[in-house]
Amino acid sequence: MSAQITDVAKLAGVSISTVSRVISNNGYPVKPAVREKVLAAAKELNYVPNISAKTLRQQKRNGIALIVRSISDPYFNNIERGVTEAAFKNGLIASVFTSMQDTEFEMKYYSVILEQQYAGVIIGGGAYGGSKTNKRLKNIVRQLQNQGCKVIALAPQGFDVPTISVDNEDVGFKATKQLISLGHSQIAYIGGYPDHLVDVGRFNGYQKALQEAGIDYNPLIVKMSEYSIQGGYDNCKALLEQKGEFSAVYCSNDHIAYGVKQCLRDNGIRVPKDISIMGTGGFYDDVGFFFDANLSTIKFPFYSLGERAVNMIVSDEKLENDYKEIMATEVILKKTTAKKG
Amino acid sequence: MSAQITDVAKLAGVSISTVSRVISNNGYPVKPAVREKVLAAAKELNYVPNISAKTLRQQKRNGIALIVRSISDPYFNNIERGVTEAAFKNGLIASVFTSMQDTEFEMKYYSVILEQQYAGVIIGGGAYGGSKTNKRLKNIVRQLQNQGCKVIALAPQGFDVPTISVDNEDVGFKATKQLISLGHSQIAYIGGYPDHLVDVGRFNGYQKALQEAGIDYNPLIVKMSEYSIQGGYDNCKALLEQKGEFSAVYCSNDHIAYGVKQCLRDNGIRVPKDISIMGTGGFYDDVGFFFDANLSTIKFPFYSLGERAVNMIVSDEKLENDYKEIMATEVILKKTTAKKG
DNA sequence: TTGTAGGCGTTATCAT
DNA sequence: ATGATAACGCCTACAA
Numbered sequence: 001m002s003a004q005i006t007d008v009a010k011l012a013g014v015s016i017s018t019v020s021r022v023i024s025n026n027g028y029p030v031k032p033a034v035r036e037k038v039l040a041a042a043k044e045l046n047y048v049p050n051i052s053a054k055t056l057r058q059q060k061r062n063g064i065a066l067i068v069r070s071i072s073d074p075y076f077n078n079i080e081r082g083v084t085e086a087a088f089k090n091g092l093i094a095s096v097f098t099s100m101q102d103t104e105f106e107m108k109y110y111s112v113i114l115e116q117q118y119a120g121v122i123i124g125g126g127a128y129g130g131s132k133t134n135k136r137l138k139n140i141v142r143q144l145q146n147q148g149c150k151v152i153a154l155a156p157q158g159f160d161v162p163t164i165s166v167d168n169e170d171v172g173f174k175a176t177k178q179l180i181s182l183g184h185s186q187i188a189y190i191g192g193y194p195d196h197l198v199d200v201g202r203f204n205g206y207q208k209a210l211q212e213a214g215i216d217y218n219p220l221i222v223k224m225s226e227y228s229i230q231g232g233y234d235n236c237k238a239l240l241e242q243k244g245e246f247s248a249v250y251c252s253n254d255h256i257a258y259g260v261k262q263c264l265r266d267n268g269i270r271v272p273k274d275i276s277i278m279g280t281g282g283f284y285d286d287v288g289f290f291f292d293a294n295l296s297t298i299k300f301p302f303y304s305l306g307e308r309a310v311n312m313i314v315s316d317e318k319l320e321n322d323y324k325e326i327m328a329t330e331v332i333l334k335k336t337t338a339k340k341g
Numbered sequence: 342m343s344a345q346i347t348d349v350a351k352l353a354g355v356s357i358s359t360v361s362r363v364i365s366n367n368g369y370p371v372k373p374a375v376r377e378k379v380l381a382a383a384k385e386l387n388y389v390p391n392i393s394a395k396t397l398r399q400q401k402r403n404g405i406a407l408i409v410r411s412i413s414d415p416y417f418n419n420i421e422r423g424v425t426e427a428a429f430k431n432g433l434i435a436s437v438f439t440s441m442q443d444t445e446f447e448m449k450y451y452s453v454i455l456e457q458q459y460a461g462v463i464i465g466g467g468a469y470g471g472s473k474t475n476k477r478l479k480n481i482v483r484q485l486q487n488q489g490c491k492v493i494a495l496a497p498q499g500f501d502v503p504t505i506s507v508d509n510e511d512v513g514f515k516a517t518k519q520l521i522s523l524g525h526s527q528i529a530y531i532g533g534y535p536d537h538l539v540d541v542g543r544f545n546g547y548q549k550a551l552q553e554a555g556i557d558y559n560p561l562i563v564k565m566s567e568y569s570i571q572g573g574y575d576n577c578k579a580l581l582e583q584k585g586e587f588s589a590v591y592c593s594n595d596h597i598a599y600g601v602k603q604c605l606r607d608n609g610i611r612v613p614k615d616i617s618i619m620g621t622g623g624f625y626d627d628v629g630f631f632f633d634a635n636l637s638t639i640k641f642p643f644y645s646l647g648e649r650a651v652n653m654i655v656s657d658e659k660l661e662n663d664y665k666e667i668m669a670t671e672v673i674l675k676k677t678t679a680k681k682g
Numbered sequence: 683t684t685g686t687a688g689g690c691g692t693t694a695t696c697a698t
Numbered sequence: 699a700t701g702a703t704a705a706c707g708c709c710t711a712c713a714a
Contacts, residue, residue: 002488004707015685020709028710029683046484051456052396053707056690068412071421071437077413084439093453095436096412098425112434115392143387147343230633292571345691356701361693370699394691397706 003045061119069125082306120313172205183340232259272338344386402460410466423647461654513546524681573600613679
């Protein structure tokens with residue numbers, strides 16, 4: 001249908017090898033005059049190399065897949081940017097796939113990624129599933145690895161894959177400690193899925209910080225449901241209704257924190273004067289169309305996380321499945337935290 | 342590296358043609374017993390067909406690209422779902438590319454899409470550029486079309502491409518008329534980029550509705566800047582400070598409307614009791630982690646828009662560049678509109 | 683510095 | 699119903 005390398009060669013009056021060498025620009029010596037001729041011919045014919053043929057011949061993989069939970073969850077915003085930009089720098093092309101938190105979808109994606117011979121897949125936000133679904137996922141992930149596709153997770157997945165992530169226990173610990181250092185001792189915890197590994201880690205950190213400060217753990221002011229604004233709102237409301245005493249809340253995710261903030265506001269409670277809130281993630285600040293939530297939070301290095309994952313895929317270091325890499329987080333204090341007054 | 346068709350053939354004791362027929366499952370008759378043997382062999386070897394070879398041989402395109410402005414803009418949430426799910430149903434695979442409102446990025450994407458021989462590209466949200474960048478975009482889009490890649494826009498782009506969209510003038514008209522029918526006559530307009538075709542349409546509709554109702558157009562209560570919550574907030578604040586009189590606001594986008602809502606609230610103005618707000622799009626309701634904004638709005642058929650675009654790409658009807666298709670919108674009344682009191 | 687030719691893993695055509 | 703073989707478009711030894 002469209003022009004191919006032979007057409008360009010014919011028009012330029014050279015062999016296809018010469019054209020190939022000019023087009024792929026691989027450093028192989030070609031006389032400048034010839035190069036010009038080839039380029040001119042290619043331009044005239046609107047020649048575009050066929051990447052299937054190239055891939056097939058080179059046995060090289062050139063795609064990076066990023067799996068996210070939902071395309072519009074701001075949590076993934078900077079992860080995606082890091083992945084996309086790093087991929088480009090390495091001559092690869094990143095595509096985003098949305099799992100919708102649905103294992104069926106995720107499985108389908110993996111099988112496509114398998115066929116498409118991607119260089120790697122970055123699991124930014126996989127489906128949330130129990131141990132049965134995990135087994136199926138684990139299987140297909142192993143298959144991907146067998147095919148030479150590198151798999152990198154950006155959070156613990158419940159089975160061994162090379163993982164780059166934050167230290168979730170440390171995150172929970174730092175956040176809670178921050179609240180303690182502001183004089184709070186009645187600190188509620190509102191988390192996401194109770195059996196999500198990520199949440200378990202943050203919750204452990206929360207408990208550890210309390211313990212270290214000699215504060216008794218009070219299960220009455222602990223709530224968990226899901227990582228959403230609504231979840232935060234509802235759980236906060238429940239806390240208020242049961243009249244649990246607390247002057248601060250640690251939320252294991254900024255969506256939750258934002259919901260809590262709204263709930264408190266709707267109930268005439270001043271933030272941070274009456275109650276302080278610490279969130280987790282820091283992703284609200286990165287999204288332009290969001291109103292700045294001004295959350296005090298533990299900021300994750302989302303961009304770097306994505307960037308690093310791509311670089312690991314690109315490099316030829318062999319990755320063991322038990323490989324774990326931790327990236328640093330940062331305490332950010334904005335307008336939802338204050339000294340206990 | 343990994344198993345290929347010859348390996349499967351050898352293990353199953355048949356020819357590669359037979360394997361191909363079984364694997365591609367193309368209806369060609371194969372004896373059941375043989376089929377079983379092949380399937381077993383393929384499974385044992387973890388055989389996965391190489392899609393590059395397949396694509397090369399079949400000259401078939403199997404990718405759909407969706408260009409969005411930002412991965413986390415909820416505006417694209419249901420468009421993406423529609424595209425992804427429709428693509429799957431048609432045996433295609435959709436990838437999302439984020440333009441970041443950056444023409445350079447967008448150009449790079451198009452050139453990759455060109456090489457990758459995508460079946461089609463859906464321009465959900467292109468870069469926002471002036472006429473010079475439009476020229477470059479137009480060129481590469483023409484090139485895509487020449488290569489046999491179908492291009493569909495989901496909003497006017499400033500140059501001719503087959504477009505499926507809502508009728509933006511009608512949208513602005515209906516929204517304004519709705520406010521008028523609630524008894525409002527001093528209706529402010531807060532829009533996005535003043536020279537964005539989409540906004541021009543909505544603004545025209547706004548003016549037309551006023552005119553039809555015999556209301557004088559008042560340029561003092563019209564503001565435009567950008568499609569963001571912050572933009573809505575700031576423009577609303579400016580309106581309040583200049584003491585322009587208005588009892589309702591039509592916002593040409595829900596981000597803006599949400600910002601306006603926040604601004605009014607922060608200034609002690611009750612919505613909708615004191616001031617009514619109509620938004621545009623209805624995308625806040627579709628995103629789980631969002632707190633329901635409860636905006637009265639003109640709801641767009643995002644999912645169908647994406648779905649229809651895919652179906653147009655898949656079908657072999659030839660698309661003229663001046664093809665335009667309009668999809669219906671719906672007035673949704675929630676908690677930001679009330680009769681003028 | 684340039685050209686020739688073989689092969690990457692499929693599918694499809696043509697025999698059998 | 700099955701098998702042999704020639705493409706698909708490109709890259710890359712190897713030859714010149």
